[in-house]
Structures are given as structure tokens and as C-alpha cells.
Amino acid sequence: MNFDESPEEAALRAEIRAFLEANATRKTGTEADWSRGPVDDSEDAAHAYFEKTRAWQRTLYDNGWAGITWPKEFGGRGGTPAEAIIFGQEAAKFDVSAGFFGAAQSLVGPPIMRHGDQAQQERYLPKLMSGEESWCQLFSEPGAGSDLAALSTRAVRDGDEFVVNGQKVWNSEAQHADYGILITRTDPEAPKHKGITFFLVDMRTPGIEVVPLRQATGQSHFNEVFFNDVRIPAENVVGEVDGGWPVTRTVLTSEAGMIGSGGGGASSFDSLLATARAFGRADDPVVRQGLAEVYSREKMLSWMGLRMQTFVMHRRGTPPDPSVMKNFSTQSTEIKVNLGVAVEGPGGMLDRADAPEAGFWQNLVLSQFSSRIGGGTNEVHRNMIAERALGLPRDIQPDKDLPWREILKA
Ligand SMILES: Cc1cc2nc3c(=O)[nH]c(=O)nc-3n(C[C@H](O)[C@H](O)[C@H](O)COP(=O)(O)OP(=O)(O)OC[C@H]3O[C@@H](n4cnc5c(N)ncnc54)[C@H](O)[C@@H]3O)c2cc1C
CATH class of the missing domain: 1.10.540 (Butyryl-Coa Dehydrogenase, subunit A; domain 1)
Structure with missing residues (x-):
């Protein structure tokens, strides 16, 4: 390093x-x-x-x-x-x-810069960068998450417009968004990756309904977004009609880079040690063993983060595999937050204001699952480790070349 x-x-x-x-x-x-x-x-x-x-x-x-x-x-x-x-x-x-404005820049900037036309670049990029307009990502559906290309939301051309019907889900901050990046099915006869079209959509368009989803933490980070005969001008297509998959890939690659760059973040071992001391558990041999494991994992993660930074900044060494980092990081979080609640004893069973430290550890226990799913689930990243790092055969994709209309829907 x-x-x-x-x-x-x-x-x-x-x-x-x-x-x-x-x-x-x-x-x-x-x-x-x-x-x-x-x-x-x-x-x-x-x-x-x-x-x-x-x-x-x-x-x-x-x-x-x-x-x-x-x-x-x-x-x-x-x-x-x-x-x-x-x-x-x-x-x-x-x-x-910059909260979700920072994330939105990573999700929305690259597809418009790389695949958008000049009018789209001039219209949307400055207000995206200044935060004057907020954005959300309208990709996942009840039947399309890890297998995103299976999506069903339909867009049908009608003159200079497309008419969109369908449902999206897990859309972060859509309740606050002015615009969305949206992927739809425009050619059901083509194989699933081939008949997709990518749009920029004004979230105030009639027919769009945003319904916040309340999470176990009590907060509503996500939404369901319903499209009922929503009319989008054809000029809002990014890239080619039916050629939206490469545009989508640009977003997914940028998203993975954004999530990966968060690896090795600020240490929270000190908070865990403070809780163990406050509850008189820092001398308990089992707790001490857990503390040692959490500390060791944080050190390993921060060293992996430094190796990644050294590679990015100086092009030296070998960067750690991002899929390994993601799995290691989320497993470490699970071990740490469970220990945080355990050392609180019976009070650890309470929640929010009733719980010790205003529910600090309880909130982390409940929110840990999002990091195992967002940016590609841990299982999907394990597949990537198997294929890229271990050289095992690719996952079979029996429906890859079938017309989308014929594939089994979730
Ligand atoms: C914090 C967070 C923010 C998000 N923000 C957005 C957003 O703004 N916009 C948006 O559109 N979506 C968003 N999502 C949704 C996210 O992209 C999906 O949840 C994710 O792609 C997984 O899809 P799914 O939930 O449909 O699960 P599924 O794909 O149905 O997976 C279900 C289970 O099957 C496993 N699985 C699936 N395929 C395989 C496979 N090939 N091999 C082995 N196991 C497999 C998965 O690992 C999982 O355990 C967000 C999710 C989270 C957690």
C-alpha cells in the first residue's frame, strides 16, 4: 500500500x-x-x-x-x-x-452523459448536479429484482408518446423525487435483454402513484410506484427504443462502484465497546471474544478499503474483489449489531425510545438487511465470486434467448 x-x-x-x-x-x-x-x-x-x-x-x-x-x-x-x-x-x-442527491448523481449522470442526446444533457445534467431537481431509480418490480431483465412494465408507442402501465417497487426516495429513470418492456417478442426501453420520466405526470412502504425501523425509505396509462414523450427515451439494456448496464455498473467505494467506512467498534462498558460486560469472557472478532473484522475491512484506494489512486497492487468485500462487510455488520443488542441484556429486547441509547443498536439490527440486498444480493455476489474469482462455470440461463413473452414469470 x-x-x-x-x-x-x-x-x-x-x-x-x-x-x-x-x-x-x-x-x-x-x-x-x-x-x-x-x-x-x-x-x-x-x-x-x-x-x-x-x-x-x-x-x-x-x-x-x-x-x-x-x-x-x-x-x-x-x-x-x-x-x-x-x-x-x-x-x-x-x-x-448530500444524502440521496449524491446517490442520484451516480445513478442518473452516467446514463445521460453516455447515452443521452445533447438536448437531454443540457436540460437535465445541471439541475441534477445542483440538486434543484431530485431523482429516483424505477427499475425493480415484484417479479424482477436480481433478474432485472425479466421486467414486465409495458410501454406502448402512441404517436410522439409512449403509454406506460405496470408497477415498480423498492424505489428509494421516490416520494421526494421530481424525476425518475425508468425501464420498461417495449418488445415482448424479443429475448428479455433486447426489448427494453429506458426513459426519463417526470414524476408529476398524471397516472403515477407513489406509495411509501413503511420499514421495520419505522422509516419509509422505499416506495411502490404504480403507472396507469402514463404518457411519456418519445423525446425522453435515452438511447434506442428496445435498446435500453446497455443504458441500464451503465447505471448498474455505476451503482456497484458507488456502493463498493463505501467499503471500509468509519469504525463503530468504539460505540460497541462503550456499550459493553456501560452495561458492565466488558470483562465477560464471551463478550470479550465477540469484541475481538468485531475489532479484527473492522481492521481487515479497513485494510481491504486501503488496498482498494491504493489501486484506484496509484494503480499499484491488486484490488480486493468487490464481491468479497461486500459479503465480508455485511457479515461483519450482522455479528457486530447482534452483539450490541446482546450486551444490553433484557433491555436489548426493547425498541426505539424505550430501549437503551434510544434504540441505537436495535435500529441497526433492523436496518442491516438492506445492505445484504441492495446493490446485488449477497447470494448474487457469491455467484460472481464463483465465476470470476474461482473460475467455476457460469450460472445456467435457460431463458436467455427465448422471446420474453414465453419465459416463466415470477
Ligand atoms: C437499500 C436498498 C435500496 C434499493 N433501492 C432501489 C431503487 O432505488 N430502485 C430500484 O428499482 N430498486 C431498489 N432496490 C431493490 C433492489 O435492487 C432489489 O431488492 C434487488 O435487486 C433484489 O431483488 P429482489 O428484492 O426482487 O429479490 P430476488 O431477486 O427475488 O431475490 C430473492 C432471493 O433469491 C436470491 N437469488 C436471486 N437470484 C439468485 C441467483 N441467480 N443465485 C442465487 N440466489 C439468487 C437472492 O439472493 C435473494 O435471497 C433497493 C434495495 C435495497 C435493499
Whole structure:
């Protein structure tokens, strides 16, 4: 691993620090930090948090720190991944978050830059980057998740418009979104990857109904989105009609990179140790064994993260496999959060305000599952490890070349 910075990188770090000191306050590590998330489970709190993240995105944009790796021709900074990593390292020390605006840039920017036409690029990219318009991803369906290309939402051409009918699900922040990236079935006779069309859709179009899904944590991060005779102008197609799969792949690749770059994040071992001490369990041999396991796993993860950074920043060494990192990371979270609740004893069975530490560990126990599913499930990543790392035969895909109309639907 190589931690040496070039003089240019060191100067950039100083510039970033100066920007953050002037525009934000340092994290306190307590509930006083707004960037931890909504203050409670209410829709008002979710909305207030969303608007704070929008304001931070605007600050980034106004100061030239939005879209660090985006090409200059699209209004970005034209910087390198190394510069984006340095920005992330410094920003992690401050009470700031672009929340879902940051994720939306990774999901929506690349397909428009790579496959969109000039009119779409000029119309949508600046307001995406400034946070003036918010976006969501309308991909998954009740019968299409890991096997996304099996999707059923239909779009039928009618003159200069397409008429869309169907249902999407698990759409993060769709209840706050102005626009969505949407994939639909336009040719049911073609094999499943061939008859898909990719749209940009205004979420205020008549016929769109967004229904928030309440999660076990009490929050509503996800939604169901229903389309009933929704009319979308043909000019909102990105790429070719029936040629939406390569556009979709661009989004999925960018999404995987975004999730992978979160690996090796801030340590929470200290919080676990503090809880064990507060409950008088830090001398219990079984608890100590668990603490040692959690500590060791966090160290291994942070070293994997550093190996990844060294590769990205200096093109040296071999990067760890992202699928290995994702599985290791989510397993480590499971071990850690279960121990957090266990050391609380009987109080660990309570929830939210009734539970110790206002339900800090209980909330993590309930929300841990999302990281095992989002960005490709752990099982799908294990398939990738089998195929890419171990060289085992590919998963059989018996319906790959069949017309979509003939394949077995979930
Ligand atoms: C935090 C989070 C945010 C999300 N945000 C969005 C969003 O904004 N927009 C959006 O469209 N979707 C979103 N999703 C949905 C997400 O993309 C899907 O949940 C995911 O693709 C899995 O699909 P599924 O839920 O239909 O499960 P399925 O694909 O039905 O999987 C069910 C089970 O079968 C296993 N399985 C499936 N295929 C295989 C295989 N080939 N080999 C072995 N096991 C297999 C899976 O691992 C899983 O355990 C989000 C999900 C999460 C958790």
C-alpha cells in the first residue's frame, strides 16, 4: 500500500479542508449531528432531512465541488477518482451529507452523459448536479429484482408518446423525487435483454402513484410506484427504443462502484465497546471474544478499503474483489449489531425510545438487511465470486434467448 500523496494531491487536500472549514462544522459524533439522518420516523422529519441534504448539494455545486469526476463539458470538475476519494476522506470529518442527491448523481449522470442526446444533457445534467431537481431509480418490480431483465412494465408507442402501465417497487426516495429513470418492456417478442426501453420520466405526470412502504425501523425509505396509462414523450427515451439494456448496464455498473467505494467506512467498534462498558460486560469472557472478532473484522475491512484506494489512486497492487468485500462487510455488520443488542441484556429486547441509547443498536439490527440486498444480493455476489474469482462455470440461463413473452414469470 502506498499512502504518499503527490504535492498536487496534498495541495488539493488543503484546498478541500479550507472549503469545508468555511462552509460546515466538524462532526461531534453525537445526536447533535444532523447528517446522522432524520431526527425521528415522521414524514416531516424525512422531508426536513431531505431538504438539508439538498442545501448541501447546492453548496457543493456553487463552490465547484459537485461532480468531481464528471467531465468539464458536462459541468463537472474533470477530476480523477483519487481527487474524489480525497474529498470523501475530508468531508467524512464534517457534519455534512448530500444524502440521496449524491446517490442520484451516480445513478442518473452516467446514463445521460453516455447515452443521452445533447438536448437531454443540457436540460437535465445541471439541475441534477445542483440538486434543484431530485431523482429516483424505477427499475425493480415484484417479479424482477436480481433478474432485472425479466421486467414486465409495458410501454406502448402512441404517436410522439409512449403509454406506460405496470408497477415498480423498492424505489428509494421516490416520494421526494421530481424525476425518475425508468425501464420498461417495449418488445415482448424479443429475448428479455433486447426489448427494453429506458426513459426519463417526470414524476408529476398524471397516472403515477407513489406509495411509501413503511420499514421495520419505522422509516419509509422505499416506495411502490404504480403507472396507469402514463404518457411519456418519445423525446425522453435515452438511447434506442428496445435498446435500453446497455443504458441500464451503465447505471448498474455505476451503482456497484458507488456502493463498493463505501467499503471500509468509519469504525463503530468504539460505540460497541462503550456499550459493553456501560452495561458492565466488558470483562465477560464471551463478550470479550465477540469484541475481538468485531475489532479484527473492522481492521481487515479497513485494510481491504486501503488496498482498494491504493489501486484506484496509484494503480499499484491488486484490488480486493468487490464481491468479497461486500459479503465480508455485511457479515461483519450482522455479528457486530447482534452483539450490541446482546450486551444490553433484557433491555436489548426493547425498541426505539424505550430501549437503551434510544434504540441505537436495535435500529441497526433492523436496518442491516438492506445492505445484504441492495446493490446485488449477497447470494448474487457469491455467484460472481464463483465465476470470476474461482473460475467455476457460469450460472445456467435457460431463458436467455427465448422471446420474453414465453419465459416463466415470477
Ligand atoms: C437499500 C436498498 C435500496 C434499493 N433501492 C432501489 C431503487 O432505488 N430502485 C430500484 O428499482 N430498486 C431498489 N432496490 C431493490 C433492489 O435492487 C432489489 O431488492 C434487488 O435487486 C433484489 O431483488 P429482489 O428484492 O426482487 O429479490 P430476488 O431477486 O427475488 O431475490 C430473492 C432471493 O433469491 C436470491 N437469488 C436471486 N437470484 C439468485 C441467483 N441467480 N443465485 C442465487 N440466489 C439468487 C437472492 O439472493 C435473494 O435471497 C433497493 C434495495 C435495497 C435493499
